[in-house]
Amino acid sequence: MSTANADDAALVARIAAREEAALREAIAAHAGMVHRVAYRMLGDAHEAEDIAQEAMLRLWDKAPGITGRAIRLGPWLKRVAVNLSIDRLRQRRRNAGEDVPERADEAPLADALLEADQRDAAARALIATLPERQRAAIVLTYYEEMPNAEAAETMDMNIKAFESLLHRARAALRKAFEEQRMAEGDAA
Structure with missing residues (x-):
C-alpha cells in the first residue's frame, strides 16, 4: 500500500472511530475538489455546496464500512460527488419536465x-x-x-x-x- 493510500486509510479509520478532527481534515483536503466536480456537473454553486456537504456526510456515515480497505479518498469522494450530481440532474428533469436553462452573467x-x-x-x-x-x-x-x-x-x-x-x-x-x-x- 502506498503512503498516500495508507494515509487515506488511516484518516478513514479515524473518521470511523468518530474523530471529528479527522473529518475536518478530510473536509479541508477534499471539499474544494468535491465542490468543483458538483459545480461543473450542475452549473449551480448552491447545489454544488449541498452536494459537497452531502458527500462529506456520506464519508462520515460510510467510514465504518470502508475501514480496512485500500482506499484512495479523493477518487472515492469524486465518485460520490458524480453520483450525487447525476441524481440531482435526474431529479431536476423529473420535477421540471425539461432542462433547466443556464443563467447568463449580466455583470x-x-x-x-x-x-x-x-x-x-x-x-x-x-x-x-x-x-x-x-x-x-x-x-x-x-x-x-x-x-x-x-x-x-x-x-x-x-x-x-x-x-x-x-x-x-x-x-x-x-x-x-x-x-x-x-x-x-x-x-x-
Missing part, C-alpha cells in the same frame, strides 16, 4: 472577458445537453484533468468502457458544436 465585463465568458457559457450549455454519464466523463477528464484510468475508477467503470463513453461524449459535443455553428451561419 459588465471587458470585451475580452465577455468573449471568453460567452465561449465558456456556450461550452457549458453544450456539455449540459449530454447524458449524465457522458457529462461526468467530460467533467472529470477536462475540468478535473484526471487521467482516464482514474476517471474510470471514479465512475466505477473499466478503462475501455470509460474510453468508449468519453469517445461518445466527444462525438456528441463535436456534432452539437457543428450544428450550433451552422445555425449561427444561417442566422447571419
